[in-house]
Amino acid sequence: xxxxxxxxxxxxxxxxxxxxxxxxxxxxxxxxxxxxxxxxxxxxxxxxxxxxxxxxxxxxxxxxxxxxxxxxxxxxxxxxxxxxxxxxxxxxxxxxxxxxxxxxxxxxxxxxxxxxxxxxxxxxxxxxxxxxxxxxxxxxxxxxxxxxxxxxxxxxxxxxxxxxxxxxxxxxxxxxxxxxxxxxxxxxxxxxxxxxxxxxxxxxxxxxxxxxxxxxxxxxxxxxxxxxxxxxxxxxxxxxxxxxxxxxxxxxxxxxxxxxxxxx
Amino acid sequence: xxxxxxxxxxxxxxxxxxxxxxxxxxxxxxxxxxxxxxxxxxxxxxxxxxxxxxxxxxxxxxxxxxxxxxxxxxxxxxxxxxxxxxxxxxxxxxxxxxxxxxxxxxxxxxxxxxxxxxxxxxxxxxxxxxxxxxxxxxxxxxxxxxxxxxxxxxxxxxxxxxxxxxxxxxxxxxxxxx
Numbered sequence: 345x346x347x348x349x350x351x352x353x354x355x356x357x358x359x360x361x362x363x364x365x366x367x368x369x370x371x372x373x374x375x376x377x378x379x380x381x382x383x384x385x386x387x388x389x390x391x392x393x394x395x396x397x398x399x400x401x402x403x404x405x406x407x408x409x410x411x412x413x414x415x416x417x418x419x420x421x422x423x424x425x426x427x428x429x430x431x432x433x434x435x436x437x438x439x440x441x442x443x444x445x446x447x448x449x450x451x452x453x454x455x456x457x458x459x460x461x462x463x464x465x466x467x468x469x470x471x472x473x474x475x476x477x478x479x480x481x482x483x484x485x486x487x488x489x490x491x492x493x494x495x496x497x498x499x500x501x502x503x504x505x506x507x508x509x510x511x512x513x514x515x516x517x518x519x520x521x522x523x524x525x526x527x528x529x530x531x532x533x534x535x536x537x538x539x540x541x542x543x544x545x546x547x548x549x550x551x552x553x554x555x556x557x558x559x560x561x562x563x564x565x566x567x568x569x570x571x572x573x574x575x576x577x578x579x580x581x582x583x584x585x586x587x588x589x590x591x592x593x594x595x596x597x598x599x600x601x602x603x604x605x606x607x608x
Numbered sequence: 609x610x611x612x613x614x615x616x617x618x619x620x621x622x623x624x625x626x627x628x629x630x631x632x633x634x635x636x637x638x639x640x641x642x643x644x645x646x647x648x649x650x651x652x653x654x655x656x657x658x659x660x661x662x663x664x665x666x667x668x669x670x671x672x673x674x675x676x677x678x679x680x681x682x683x684x685x686x687x688x689x690x691x692x693x694x695x696x697x698x699x700x701x702x703x704x705x706x707x708x709x710x711x712x713x714x715x716x717x718x719x720x721x722x723x724x725x726x727x728x729x730x731x732x733x734x735x736x737x738x739x740x741x742x743x744x745x746x747x748x749x750x751x752x753x754x755x756x757x758x759x760x761x762x763x764x765x766x767x768x769x770x771x772x773x774x775x776x777x778x779x780x781x782x783x784x785x786x
Contacts, residue, residue, distance in 0.1 A: 361753030364760065368731075370738065392761065399760035402767065403732040408710055410625035414639045418621055418646050422614045425650040429614075562618050 353388065363389070367396030412564055419561060420598045426559075473555040473587060474571060476525050477578040480544030480591035484519025484534045491517075500533050502547040505583055507533045508607060514538055515603070528553070543600065545607075546589040553587045555580055563601035570597055579604040612654040616661040617646050623662065624669055627734045631673045631725065633718025645672040663740040666730060670744060716766040717759075724759035727752050732760070 365371030366379040383389040410418075489500035491509055498517055500507040509517065515535040523530045525548070532546040558571035561579075571578040577597040579590045581604060590604045617624070624645070628638035649668050656664055717725060717733070723745075730741035731752065738756075742749045 357750065357754045360757035361750050364753045364757040367760070368756075395764035396757065396760050398767070399763040400732065402713055402763070403728070403760075406626055406710060406713065406733065408622075408626050408629060408714075410621045410642070411635075411639065414625065414642060415618075415621060417643055418617055421643075421646050421650055422617055425614050429653070559615055560619075561615070562621070 355392070363393050363396055367393060367400050409565070415562065415564070416598060416602065419563065419601065420596075423561075423597050472526075472553040473569075473580050473589065474557070474573060474578070476528070476530060476546065476548060476553060476587070477571065477573055477576075477580070477589050477591050479521075479523050479525065479530050480532050480546040480578070480589050481573070481576055481593060482521060482523075482532070482544070484532075485521040486519060488517035488519050489533060498533065500531060502529070502531050502549050503584070503586060505547050505586055505588070507531075507545060507547070510535060510603065510606075513603065513606070515543070518542075541592065541594045541599075543590060543592040543595055543603070546591070547583075548587045548589075550586075552582045552585055555587075561597070561601050563598070563605035566605040568601050568604050570601060581607075583607065610656045610658075612649070612656055612661060612664055614650055616665060617649065620662050620665055623734050624665055627666060627669055627729050628673070629714045630717040630729045630733045631670070633715050641669065641673055641676065644676060645669045648672055659743075660736075660740065662734065663736055663744060666734045666736060667744045670726060670730075713763070713767070716763055719766070720759050720762060724755050724762065727755035728759040728763070731756055 362371060362375060362379050363383075366376045366383075369376070371379065379389075379393070383393045489498040489507065491498050491511075495511060496509055497506045498509055500520060507517075509515075514537045516537075517533050518536045519534045521532050521534075523532070528548045528550045530546050530548045532544050534542065534544050536542050555569055555571075558569050558578075561568055561570045566581075569580045571580065573591070576591055576593045577595070577600050579597070579600050581588050588604075588607060590600055590607075592600055621642070624642050625638055628641040628645075629635060632638050632641055645665070645668050649665065654664070659667070717728060720728065726745055727741055730736045730744060731738060736744070738749045738752045742752045745752065
């Protein structure tokens with residue numbers, strides 16, 4: 345054994361575990377301190393501990409992120425699975441017959457209410473963003489804003505937050521409307537793409553509205569809130585302290601979230 | 609009993625991808641492995657059985673990896689030439705040398721013996737605790753620690769860094785191991 349290079353010698357399994365735990369700070373402090381003292385007194389142990397630390401540092405520094413294509417595929421697969429789960433839930437709901445309603449109408453009504461809340465997103469009360477979101481699904485009342493020089497923005501903004509053209513993504517503004525909801529002015533710009541899909545983008549002035557329920561989704565690394573509103577999808581996020589809402593009845597939630605991610 | 613929230617796949621996607629890359633040694637295979645794992649996980653509702661969501665997903669990833677490798681071993685092997693290897697990743701925030709270092713590190717991990725690699729991926733790449741890794745790999749915590757030691761030792765040697773380790777500060781200390 346003494347003829348081997350010192351770093352090639354075998355050491356007890358327990359010593360290996362202690363060195364590993366010392367390197368990644370998972371060993372109890374008093375034991376780790378003892379290991380460090382022993383390593384300081386032994387060139388062989390010192391070398392082994394340094395190797396452990398070198399590897400831990402390199403491995404902890406790994407920050408490779410999933411490519412956008414993979415992220416989009418997973419978001420799509422998850423959204424599909426959730427839609428299927430919702431369909432299964434509807435299918436399993438027992439039919440409510442008149443006799444049932446007559447004898448236990450209150451319980452049946454409560455069950456239907458619970459189911460409706462679950463399908464919408466699990467919130468216990470209607471969130472304010474959900475009250476504002478239908479605005480983005482209404483019809484435009486005015487012509488589309490004109491495109492500003494440079495082609496990336498249009499002449500529409502709320503408290504300094506500009507609306508995009510999204511022409512470079514294949515979407516063109518088709519109209520706009522202005523509403524007021526509980527004291528918040530809401531400007532909505534409507535867009536349409538070449539396939540005839542339509543979306544509404546609403547920005548509200550004043551403080552951001554609270555939102556509950558729905559799901560947090562990630563698109564292009566940006567975290568957004570995805571809600572269901574009947575057959576419509578709604579994505580909401582905050583920008584400069586304001587609530588932004590993107591809603592559609594004709595686009596899948598992945599595409600909607602991806603579009604929104606360019607505006608976060 | 610708690611069920612796995614499908615959104616956990618999205619939430620932990622980056623860790624799953626890194627773990628898959630470390631298992632497979634190539635980005636393309638890693639993407640396929642993550643997608644295959646997601647498809648299997650999403651095929652039906654999943655019970656967590658007391659596990660953390662990430663631990664559940666890493667177990668699923670490992671099982672899918674072992675299954676796909678067994679299947680692949682029965683197919684004729686096709687070796688990629690250098691020309692077919694993926695181009696340098698074009699992310700605005702990635703330096704070419706950092707990309708190469710990352711690839712080198714993943715390739716080094718992928719060359720480790722299975723037991724060492726699985727322990728290293730579970731703890732150092734995915735960020736599971738020793739206990740969670742032991743549970744997934746159906747062994748003892750002490751065995752995980754020993755395998756980790758040997759895996760890291762080989763990684764450090766392969767990286768050619770026999771000099772004293774770099775200072776530990778600022779090396780991803782925001783990710784706890786336990």
